[in-house]
Amino acid sequence: MSLNFILKHENNSKGAVLLFHGLTGSPFELKKYGQFLYSNGYDVYAECLPGHGEKFEEIYTIKYQDWLNFAYTRFDILKKQYDKVFVSGLCLGAVLALAVGIKFKNDVAGIIALSTTLFLDGWRLPWYKCFMPVAFATIVRFYYSYPECEPHGVKNIKTRNAVKKLLAKGDVGMNDFPMTGFFELLKLSAFVRKNLKNLISPILIIHSKDDDLTSLKSAKVVYKNISSEDKEYIILYDSYHMVLYDNEKEFVFNKAIEFIENHNKVLEKRKEAVLCI
Amino acid sequence: MYINLLYCLTAFFLAILFTFRKYITNKLQDGLKISAFISSIAAVLLLYIIFSFIMAIIVPNIINKAFFFVFGISPFIIGKIAKYEKVNFYSIIQLICIIASGLYVLSI
Numbered sequence: 001m002s003l004n005f006i007l008k009h010e011n012n013s014k015g016a017v018l019l020f021h022g023l024t025g026s027p028f029e030l031k032k033y034g035q036f037l038y039s040n041g042y043d044v045y046a047e048c049l050p051g052h053g054e055k056f057e058e059i060y061t062i063k064y065q066d067w068l069n070f071a072y073t074r075f076d077i078l079k080k081q082y083d084k085v086f087v088s089g090l091c092l093g094a095v096l097a098l099a100v101g102i103k104f105k106n107d108v109a110g111i112i113a114l115s116t117t118l119f120l121d122g123w124r125l126p127w128y129k130c131f132m133p134v135a136f137a138t139i140v141r142f143y144y145s146y147p148e149c150e151p152h153g154v155k156n157i158k159t160r161n162a163v164k165k166l167l168a169k170g171d172v173g174m175n176d177f178p179m180t181g182f183f184e185l186l187k188l189s190a191f192v193r194k195n196l197k198n199l200i201s202p203i204l205i206i207h208s209k210d211d212d213l214t215s216l217k218s219a220k221v222v223y224k225n226i227s228s229e230d231k232e233y234i235i236l237y238d239s240y241h242m243v244l245y246d247n248e249k250e251f252v253f254n255k256a257i258e259f260i261e262n263h264n265k266v267l268e269k270r271k272e273a274v275l276c277i
Numbered sequence: 278m279y280i281n282l283l284y285c286l287t288a289f290f291l292a293i294l295f296t297f298r299k300y301i302t303n304k305l306q307d308g309l310k311i312s313a314f315i316s317s318i319a320a321v322l323l324l325y326i327i328f329s330f331i332m333a334i335i336v337p338n339i340i341n342k343a344f345f346f347v348f349g350i351s352p353f354i355i356g357k358i359a360k361y362e363k364v365n366f367y368s369i370i371q372l373i374c375i376i377a378s379g380l381y382v383l384s385i
């Protein structure tokens with residue numbers, strides 16, 4: 001399931017974009033997004049998060065600190081190579097992007113948070129999700145995994161069927177959401193929420209109104225609690241959770257590159273001003 | 278008296294669910310049904326925890342109170358220390374705790 005990709009220009013790259021995929025996903029879900037950013041002059045890096053590799057069982061043993069360390073390390077490496085590093089992610093990846101923004105507050109050129117999952121309160125989750133906290137806190141969390149099911153986070157029927165086929169093959173992501181993964185995601189979410197006030201980087205938040213996994217509450221909490229002066233919040237009305245390949249994917253791609261280009265220019269001007277001084 | 282009976286029934290029902298968990302999940306096959314079944318274990322476990330704390334409040338003897346308090350928090354302690362690699366071992370410990378609490382309530 002390792003579908004890591006690095007899209008690097010020979011020379012004259014405008015900067016780097018570090019991408020993080022979602023829970024039980026893989027870099028495959030970021031491929032088209034990455035290619036789009038690459039075609040606009042940016043080097044793009046996307047790697048499998050810990051616990052999402054070849055062995056399915058690894059997700060049961062992973063801790064949220066492993067994801068954090070992974071994200072910090074990858075950003076640190078890129079920061080040494082590029083002047084401008086943007087961070088973007090989907091679902092769990094968006095939470096990690098926020099965590100990177102909190103840790104490296106002065107170094108992150110910008111954050112694009114897509115379907116940020118701080119709360120598991122989407123309409124797809126069954127009524128018995130109310131027992132989740134008990135399951136999380138007890139041994140039951142090791143027994144419990146919620147199966148990937150309709151609508152697979154996708155509103156577009158054609159794309160949904162394609163996703164179903166790919167998931168059936170097991171090549172691009174896991175067929176279940178293990179409860180231990182959810183548990184660690186919520187712990188990571190609690191850590192990020194606690195530190196949101198330390199986030200000062202420019203940020204673009206994109207969230208679907210009908211997100212099936214996490215409601216708009218997550219995006220609103222981020223928008224309200226961060227200290228960034230430069231923040232933008234866009235609500236999508238014709239997509240579910242997987243905004244990168246749903247009905248409004250082109251809109252998302254365009255907004256993302258618009259945000260990156262604008263902040264790239266600002267950083268260039270600032271750099272020139274510093275050089276003049 | 279009724280609460281003793283309810284506690285005992287909950288404990289033994291939970292013990293049955295824990296014991297036959299693997300068998301039932303293999304039988305169910307469908308992922309959504311399995312997740313609903315596991316949720317039902319979580320629901321009964323919640324009931325068991327609530328009853329344990331109620332027992333800890335209403336029983337007169339301090340030792341009995343301490344025992345029921347320990348039974349009530351045991352799922353959280355076991356949940357905290359459990360590791361995926363040794364999940365069967367910790368499941369057995371949880372099961373023993375539940376059965377012991379059921380027998381204990383009968384003995385008082």
